[in-house]
Amino acid sequence: FISLIMSYSQIRDVTYDLEKQLQELDGFIITDLPEGKFESVTKLGKKTVFVDHYISGYCNVGFNDIYANQLIMKHLIDCGYRRIAYIGGPSGPCDFLSNSRLMIYREILRQNDIPYDPELIYDCGWDSKLCAMQVRELLTRRPDTQVIFAGSDTLAITVLAQLKEFGLKCPEDIGVVGINDIMLAKNFTPPLTTVHLPSVEMGELAAEMLIRQIKTNTTLNRQILLPVELKVRESTRKIC
Numbered sequence: 001f002i003s004l005i006m007s008y009s010q011i012r013d014v015t016y017d018l019e020k021q022l023q024e025l026d027g028f029i030i031t032d033l034p035e036g037k038f039e040s041v042t043k044l045g046k047k048t049v050f051v052d053h054y055i056s057g058y059c060n061v062g063f064n065d066i067y068a069n070q071l072i073m074k075h076l077i078d079c080g081y082r083r084i085a086y087i088g089g090p091s092g093p094c095d096f097l098s099n100s101r102l103m104i105y106r107e108i109l110r111q112n113d114i115p116y117d118p119e120l121i122y123d124c125g126w127d128s129k130l131c132a133m134q135v136r137e138l139l140t141r142r143p144d145t146q147v148i149f150a151g152s153d154t155l156a157i158t159v160l161a162q163l164k165e166f167g168l169k170c171p172e173d174i175g176v177v178g179i180n181d182i183m184l185a186k187n188f189t190p191p192l193t194t195v196h197l198p199s200v201e202m203g204e205l206a207a208e209m210l211i212r213q214i215k216t217n218t219t220l221n222r223q224i225l226l227p228v229e230l231k232v233r234e235s236t237r238k239i240c
Contacts, residue, residue, distance in 0.1 A: 088151020
């Protein structure tokens, strides 16, 4: 059973009492670690499964991030979009402009002879308030933007709200696409085109992998990637 849930900030600034509780656990399921905390956590010698965060030498459960972003970008190109903005944040330890999502973004543009325009790229650090400010800046500076690729469905909600403030219709004036397929995504106005990520399945499988390691006193070194699926809804125009 789950006996302790710790946030990113708690791990970053772990107290003596929390560290003592960590030492008493049989294993960890970890989604992300602050910089410099990997050794302090793994030196505890507990059975560990990483979720959506590949770490060599450990059991990892995730999804094919590259394929997920290819699905989105190829769909946008097929819909006829050429001026594609991106608003999101860094993924993993690399810097924003070097993360896999923007690598795929640039590569799909290159394959379709579309120039890369850095003015269409915004790093909001996953902060919704900053995202809102950046959407307003984007719409003011680049009214020719045809679609906004939001780095998560949560950010897509912010984007849609800002379009409404500007009196713009989605997808008639500008399209929006997200990623994750949260439960509310199909109930947005308009329903959101997104990629369904197997979040629940990843959590269930991670728990199974951790329990197996604890019961058998073994260490698994496996990378398990679960499938993703593009959900085409009404926030993007019809395919040309």
